[in-house]
Amino acid sequence: MTSTMVLDELDKRILQQLQQDSSLSNQDLAAKVHASPPTCLRRVKRLIDTGVIAKQVAILAPEKVGAGLTAIVEITLDVQTSEKMQEFEQLAAAEKTVQQCYRVSPGPDFVLIIQVADMNAYHQLAHRLFATQSNIRNVRSFFSMFRSKFETYLAL
Numbered sequence: 414m415t416s417t418m419v420l421d422e423l424d425k426r427i428l429q430q431l432q433q434d435s436s437l438s439n440q441d442l443a444a445k446v447h448a449s450p451p452t453c454l455r456r457v458k459r460l461i462d463t464g465v466i467a468k469q470v471a472i473l474a475p476e477k478v479g480a481g482l483t484a485i486v487e488i489t490l491d492v493q494t495s496e497k498m499q500e501f502e503q504l505a506a507a508e509k510t511v512q513q514c515y516r517v518s519p520g521p522d523f524v525l526i527i528q529v530a531d532m533n534a535y536h537q538l539a540h541r542l543f544a545t546q547s548n549i550r551n552v553r554s555f556f557s558m559f560r561s562k563f564e565t566y567l568a569l
Contacts, residue, residue: 418465423448425569427456428465432566435469472565480528482508483557484535487521488543491550498522501548508542510534521553 420428426446430437430541437445443453460466475481490497498516505514505525513526529535543552 418463420465420569422457424460424465427453427460428567428569430506431457431466431469446543479530482529482531482535483560484527484529485527485555485557486527487551487553488523488525488549489521489551490523491548493522497548501546504542504546508538509558510538511542523553 423446427442427448430442430445439450439454439457439517443450446453448456456464470553475483488501490501501523502514502516505511505523510527510529511525513527515524516522527535527538529538535556539552539554543549
């Protein structure tokens with residue numbers, strides 16, 4: 414189990430700003446969080462080095478790049494040993510259109526969030542990822558008709 418890092422108020426202000434806009438220059442970030450640029454730079458480096466900041470990315474609008482269909486998929490495996498669960502996780506992780514993979518309980522073994530171009534692309538993915546796997550007992554798919562909220566921000 415990973416330990417939770419103790420964050421002081423400056424760390425929290427830095428993280429709140431970076432969650433809103435990670436493209437801020439160190440100078441601009443320092444001004445927004447009321448810290449000196451060297452202090453701010455040192456804090457951001459520590460937050461990255463300790464894994465608090467896991468990744469800095471650009472979040473794309475799926476419909477603008479031809480990936481307008483979101484599928485939420487429940488997967489139940491036939492055999493749920495640790496080895497079989499890891500096998501499926503590796504399979505899902507290798508698939509670029511699988512954006513998120515959660516091991517869940519109770520109910521299905523996994524919930525996947527998948528972003529593809531259209532139903533044909535989903536059908537091809539489902540065949541490749543689910544139908545050809547002998548250890549998948551059940552697949553239950555839900556398709557988003559409208560996304561009313563999508564947020565990556567964590568409240569601190």
